[in-house]
């Protein structure tokens with residue numbers, strides 16, 4: 263794509279990031295936010311939502327039949343595991359936003375992914391026909407799910423014993439984090455939640471502690487991401503991989 267076309271796409275996304283979000287329900291608000299930028303979502307988020315390819319690729323080391331991608335949006339993350347997708351009997355992209363799911367549907371047809379299905383649903387209400395699954399991912403979706411703690415509990419319920427959850431998202435540290443975890447400045451802890459809340463993205467210090475509480479931690483990595491158009495400005499994000507404890511009751 264030409265430089266001018268790329269620039270027009272970016273300007274469109276930036277406009278949608280600052281324009282007021284309308285809607286009486288969560289789904290209406292998601293659609294209001296994403297509808298005007300759905301076509302440009304992937305190119306802009308490729309630079310904003312870092313670490314996703316690494317997470318999806320690293321989850322391939324855990325064998326399984328069914329993968330639930332909760333808040334999966336356009337399904338762009340599946341591209342990073344395209345060559346291995348056929349090893350799954352079923353891959354569900356669950357999302358509440360019709361405009362983003364439309365892009366996912368087009369991608370599934372273009373790629374010929376016969377085992378991939380989109381589901382328009384609230385992740386806290388969805389149970390797949392298989393009842394239990396092997397892998398669950400939340401890629402930058404937990405911060406957009408109002409009842410994120412219910413979503414984590416639901417994921418735990420849907421995972422088979424020994425099943426794996428992968429989460430990646432923006433966050434801020436607690437004022438007093440565990441000694442081995444990152445500690446963010448007062449500025450970061452107040453600024454980033456306020457900045458993202460404008461788009462109904464709610465950064466929390468409580469996501470990593472709650473994930474560690476509910477799952478057996480396999481990997482927890484804390485990093486800083488660059489922001490498009492803001493050189494030198496970095497926002498904290500984490501990657502968590504956890505297992506459902508085999509004797510969990």
Ligand SMILES: C[S@@+](CC[C@H](N)C(=O)[O-])C[C@H]1O[C@@H](n2cnc3c(N)ncnc32)[C@H](O)[C@@H]1O
Pocket residue numbers: 292307311314332333334335336337338339356357358359362383384385386400401402403406407408
């Ligand atoms: C920042 S996007 C991330 C999309 C995709 N996972 C990615 O990595 O590009 C957050 C996604 O969460 C979805 N979402 C938010 N709340 C949801 C809910 N309660 N149920 C289903 N999807 C939800 C949004 O529609 C959106 O597609």
